[in-house]
Amino acid sequence: MSDLELIIQRLGLRGHRVTGSRRRVLDALLAAPAHFTVDDVLQRADGVGRATVFRTMKLLQDLNVVCRVMMEDGSRHYRISARGHHHHLVCRSCGRVEDFAICDVSALVQELSSSTEYEIEGHWLEVYGRCQSCRTTQPLATAGSESNGS
Amino acid sequence: MSDLELIIQRLGLRGHRVTGSRRRVLDALLAAPAHFTVDDVLQRADGVGRATVFRTMKLLQDLNVVCRVMMEDGSRHYRISARGHHHHLVCRSCGRVEDFAICDVSALVQELSSSTEYEIEGHWLEVYGRCQSCRTTQPLATAGSESNGS
DNA sequence: TCCGACATGAGACTAAGTATCAGTTAGAAT
DNA sequence: ATTCTAACTGATACTTAGTCTCATGTCGGA
Numbered sequence: 001m002s003d004l005e006l007i008i009q010r011l012g013l014r015g016h017r018v019t020g021s022r023r024r025v026l027d028a029l030l031a032a033p034a035h036f037t038v039d040d041v042l043q044r045a046d047g048v049g050r051a052t053v054f055r056t057m058k059l060l061q062d063l064n065v066v067c068r069v070m071m072e073d074g075s076r077h078y079r080i081s082a083r084g085h086h087h088h089l090v091c092r093s094c095g096r097v098e099d100f101a102i103c104d105v106s107a108l109v110q111e112l113s114s115s116t117e118y119e120i121e122g123h124w125l126e127v128y129g130r131c132q133s134c135r136t137t138q139p140l141a142t143a144g145s146e147s148n149g150s
Numbered sequence: 151m152s153d154l155e156l157i158i159q160r161l162g163l164r165g166h167r168v169t170g171s172r173r174r175v176l177d178a179l180l181a182a183p184a185h186f187t188v189d190d191v192l193q194r195a196d197g198v199g200r201a202t203v204f205r206t207m208k209l210l211q212d213l214n215v216v217c218r219v220m221m222e223d224g225s226r227h228y229r230i231s232a233r234g235h236h237h238h239l240v241c242r243s244c245g246r247v248e249d250f251a252i253c254d255v256s257a258l259v260q261e262l263s264s265s266t267e268y269e270i271e272g273h274w275l276e277v278y279g280r281c282q283s284c285r286t287t288q289p290l291a292t293a294g295s296e297s298n299g300s
Numbered sequence: 301t302c303c304g305a306c307a308t309g310a311g312a313c314t315a316a317g318t319a320t321c322a323g324t325t326a327g328a329a330t
Numbered sequence: 331a332t333t334c335t336a337a338c339t340g341a342t343a344c345t346t347a348g349t350c351t352c353a354t355g356t357c358g359g360a
Contacts, residue, residue: 017357019307038347049309054348072274074218074226076347089268098266102258109277116248117282118239124222126274127259132267167326167337188316199340204317226316 003030007065021048025056035069035079035097069097070126087125093134153180157215171198175206185219185229185247219247220276237275243284
């Protein structure tokens with residue numbers, strides 16, 4: 001079963017209709033590069049209204065079909081969702097995004113729980129760096145403002 | 151030396167002027183609760199123009215006087231910066247923010263570096279949960295959409 | 301084939317942030 | 331103290347991202 005069929009099935013199971021506009025958005029997503037903005041989808045899904053694209057993206061997020069990637073500047077990108085819990089490794093230079101599932105925060109969560117009395121429910125981790133191809137083609141990037149990075 | 155004086159000194163050292171508007175913004179920041187939005191500052195720093203508040207906040211970020219807290223919905227909050235590398239623990243219910251410095255990602259960074267050929271330069275980690283007082287006063291929160299949390 | 305709930309597009313609206321520009325001012329030089 | 335100018339300012343127009351509303355369209359069950 002193709003990705004498209006899987007997603008359509010998931011829509012149906014949740015009682016959502018599979019309409020022309022939704023298909024066009026899905027086609028746009030699946031044809032898009034690994035990560036994209038809502039605006040990219042808007043341009044690719046020709047004829048589909050602005051509001052509908054936003055609505056559909058939100059729906060697909062709820063269905064875990066796509067997930068959000070937070071860029072360092074606060075802008076939102078999306079990508080077809082990997083299964084389950086994962087994080088993103090974002091290239092600061094070209095914007096490429098990799099998934100990774102290594103995520104050992106259990107010790108951290110335990111320590112925070114006991115020291116702060118918070119009930120920890122989730123976390124968001126994005127790692128930023130420069131991918132190999134950017135490092136070889138642009139050895140010296142123009143330095144941006146220093147992030148919260150370690 | 152007070153916080154205010156320290157910040158003013160830092161401004162001067164970098165060749166920035168200490169103007170009335172900047173003072174008013176700083177007063178607003180220092181009087182604000184531990185975390186706040188640009189809009190909060192706008193309202194407190196009466197008479198200071200919109201653009202100036204945004205400009206000043208950006209400047210203060212560059213000077214590491216304030217730091218950004220990314221809320222789960224993508225909105226930006228700020229807080230007076232703690233020294234050095236740290237992360238935030240955000241209460242989903244009341245929005246309260248705690249700093250923490252425990253941050254052992256070196257193993258993760260090493261693993262990612264070797265498996266992806268990225269040069270890791272930084273990361274962003276925000277932890278979300280519910281603080282003790284929210285848990286006791288509102289035992290059952292209305293459930294929001296499920297986050298990327300583990 | 302009728303029907304109602306779901307979905308849609310257009311466009312008005314909001315919020316957050318940026319750009320422009322003429323006027324003001326801090327603070328160094330005189 | 332006065333002058334000078336780059337830095338700064340507020341007003342306002344603009345941009346961008348996203349939401350709301352509402353009249354219209356359509357899917358698919360009865």
